[in-house]
Amino acid sequence: MDLTGMKNSTLALVDHVVVPLSAVLNAVRELGNEGLGPNDPLIVTQASSLQRLPIEPSSMDMVVSISRSLEIPGNQLLDEISRVLKPSGTILIQISLPTTEHTVKPTSTLESKLLTAGFLEAQVLQMKPFIPSDDDHSFTIKAKKPSWNIGSSFPIKKMTKCLPKVQIDDDLDLIDEDSLLTEEDLKKPQLPPVDDCEVGSTRKACKNCTCGRAEEEEKVQKLGLTVDQLNNPQSACGSCGLGDAFRCGSCPYKGLPPFKLGDKVSLSGNFLVDDI
Known part of the structure; x- marks a missing residue:
């Protein structure tokens, strides 16, 4: 039926x-x-x-x-x-x-x-x-019978992660860190100059030179050259920078290593030390 x-x-x-x-x-x-x-x-x-x-x-x-x-x-x-x-x-x-x-x-x-x-x-x-x-x-x-049929579906709520709340006691005495600073702490520090020698058109090594300028001046005095001649060497004949084999007898750069014209002449630390 x-x-x-x-x-x-x-x-x-x-x-x-x-x-x-x-x-x-x-x-x-x-x-x-x-x-x-x-x-x-x-x-x-x-x-x-x-x-x-x-x-x-x-x-x-x-x-x-x-x-x-x-x-x-x-x-x-x-x-x-x-x-x-x-x-x-x-x-x-x-x-x-x-x-x-x-x-x-x-x-x-x-x-x-x-x-x-x-x-x-x-x-x-x-x-x-x-x-x-x-x-x-x-x-x-x-x-x-359950309230749902076989094959039915329903959305699942995603669990949201909550950050733990920080409990602050209003009775606590909080100190402002800025109030602990003095006038001396707020002053801008004076940085030491990189070069402790005199600054000007013509620099000279100071009495207690620690930057190496005194040694450079000593080398210049022994060679009989000026600082400008070492820092910016020039040549009328064009052969001064090639070495002693190409230099004339009156060349001021005689005895110095080869160099490029216009570039500072580089002298080693023991250049003027006598060989024993």
Whole structure:
């Protein structure tokens, strides 16, 4: 029988061959669901024999299962119930067992099966048997389908790292470091000159010369040349800078190493030291 065209909000699954409509209506009313449509509830008998429920996915608000065995509903039927239930839909299971059958905590078995099938908020209810019987004892449990469907997604909020706040005690006496500076500290330091000798058109070595000018002047005096002749040598014949082999007998640069005209003549530190 094809039931895909039905738009029922409540589905009843029973393993009985025949079940009175009042039993299902009582179960729905016990949960406070009075708003049943003209075709509600939809009842499927011998539901345990079905491999697949002929109902559209996510089309039922509530599914009621009434059976006489802990094996019903099985895992396959629970998967089908989850498929046809709408998100946040309710499943209500009542199992009636003979009073002579001693079962240890049947509700724990039902809760485990529901949680394994993906249902949430499983809770045991104290309800009267939907199908009254003098020889049976009933157990009722209710659960909910999650509010999301398989394959649905939702954004995850990214955790923002917050810098730790520095707790400042207003009672602490803070000292301004600038107030510790004196007038002497604020004065601009006087840097020593690079050359400690006199500065002018004609520089002379000072008494305690440490820049090397005194040694240069001593070399100039021994050679009989002026400072300008050493710093900017010139030649009328053009051969003075080539060395003694090209210099005449009266050349003022005789004895000096070769040099380039216009460039300072470089003298080594021991140039005028007598060889022993």
